[in-house]
Structures are given as C-alpha cells and as structure tokens.
Amino acid sequence: MxxxxxxxxxxxxxxxxxxxxxxxxxxxxxxxxxxxxxxxxxxxxxxxxxxxxxxxxxxxxxxxxxxxxxxxxxxxxxxxxxxxxEGYTIKMKVVFAHFPITVKVEGKKILIENYQGERAPRTTHIMGNTKVIPKGEDVILTGEVWTDITQTAANIELKTKVKNKDHRVFLDGIYVYEKKKGIEK
Known part of the structure; x- marks a missing residue:
C-alpha cells in the first residue's frame, strides 16, 4: 500500500x-x-x-x-x-383538514391529540436534550445534538403517518419544513 x-x-x-x-x-x-x-x-x-x-x-x-x-x-x-x-433548529408544521390536531409536551413525551378524530393521544419520546416547543400550528425542535433532534422529528412524523387511507387525499400530519443552524427562541 x-x-x-x-x-x-x-x-x-x-x-x-x-x-x-x-x-x-x-x-x-x-x-x-x-x-x-x-x-x-x-x-x-x-x-x-x-x-x-x-x-x-x-x-x-x-x-x-x-x-x-x-x-x-x-x-x-x-x-x-x-x-x-451554535445549536440546531428544526421547524415542523401541523397540517389538518377537519379535526384540529394539538401537540403537547409532558416531560420527555410528546402527545399528539385529536389526530383524525382519535380519542386517545398518540405519544412519542423526546431523544436526548432536545427541547420541543409547540407554537400554534408550528412545532419547534432545538438542541445541541443533530442526531437527537432529527430522530425526535422523525418520531413525530412517523406517529402521524396516514394508515389504511389514500395518503394523497388524507394529508393530515406533522411535517418538517425548515432545518437550520442556530437555536431559535
């Protein structure tokens, strides 16, 4: 060699x-x-x-x-x-057509309530030291470790995946729309 x-x-x-x-x-x-x-x-x-x-x-x-x-x-x-x-920030948008979806944070869990009219909330975990801030129709994820923030965002998107329906018609969910360096308040 x-x-x-x-x-x-x-x-x-x-x-x-x-x-x-x-x-x-x-x-x-x-x-x-x-x-x-x-x-x-x-x-x-x-x-x-x-x-x-x-x-x-x-x-x-x-x-x-x-x-x-x-x-x-x-x-x-x-x-x-x-x-x-510098830190990292990911912004996610809550999208719904009929049933208004609400996002709440309790400790290290994220509760996604009223998704497609469901009675029980869907829950997912926050990875690492990621901070999750729900602001109206936005969910802002901030933190220092990129892998933890992106995994938390992926967990949220997967929990709101449309099943047993045409995903081209039923577009309800929470989707990432911006990723950037720096922590946003």
Missing amino acids: STSQLEKMQDQVEIPEGVKVTQNKHMLLFEGPLGKTHKSFRNIPVKIDISDNKVNLKTIGERKRDYAILHTARSIIRNICEGLV
Whole structure:
C-alpha cells in the first residue's frame, strides 16, 4: 500500500474555540457553551486520539468500507462540536383538514391529540436534550445534538403517518419544513 493510500485512511477534526473534548476508552465527552454531551464509539471501528486541540481518527482496516466509516465518525464529531457552539433548529408544521390536531409536551413525551378524530393521544419520546416547543400550528425542535433532534422529528412524523387511507387525499400530519443552524427562541 502506498503512502498516499495510507494517508487517506486517517483524518482529523479541528475542535472549535470554547469546546472541550475528553476521551474515556471508547467514549468521547464534549463540553461547550450550550451544554454537555457524550458519544460512544464502541461499535464504530475507528482509532481515536485527542492531541493539540484536534481529534485524530485512523481506520482499523484498509478497505473502502473502512474509509467510509472513518468519514462517518468524522462528521459525527464535527456535528456535535458545531452543535455545542451554535445549536440546531428544526421547524415542523401541523397540517389538518377537519379535526384540529394539538401537540403537547409532558416531560420527555410528546402527545399528539385529536389526530383524525382519535380519542386517545398518540405519544412519542423526546431523544436526548432536545427541547420541543409547540407554537400554534408550528412545532419547534432545538438542541445541541443533530442526531437527537432529527430522530425526535422523525418520531413525530412517523406517529402521524396516514394508515389504511389514500395518503394523497388524507394529508393530515406533522411535517418538517425548515432545518437550520442556530437555536431559535
């Protein structure tokens, strides 16, 4: 294997100003202006080393698959660092034709009430430290960890999926319409 191929199998992520990253075996602990979080890399086959305000990543194997996994780990670390500095926001729109849907938050659960006239509310969980704020016909999700926010949004969309009806006609649900960096109040 040539030296240029070996250089491809390693990468590094710059740690932004104000973010502190520490390593405990396979666990990376992140601290920033917006909070703290952690990520386990136990199941991701990448060697991680922290030095000089940089996170150095190196693959274990030498295949294309290992190269792809390296870049996945890099983007996870980069997104967490950016989120702890700026944060992320996802806006969702509540859409209904006849029965008005209401969204409520109780602790770590989201209650979607009166969906297609149903008596019992549909419930889903909030992932991580995501903050869910229902504002009229909008639901605003904010937080530091991109994967937690997007998973919470996906859980909400899946709970309002139309079943046993023509989805082209029955468009009721809660849908994502904006994703951006920065925390919106």
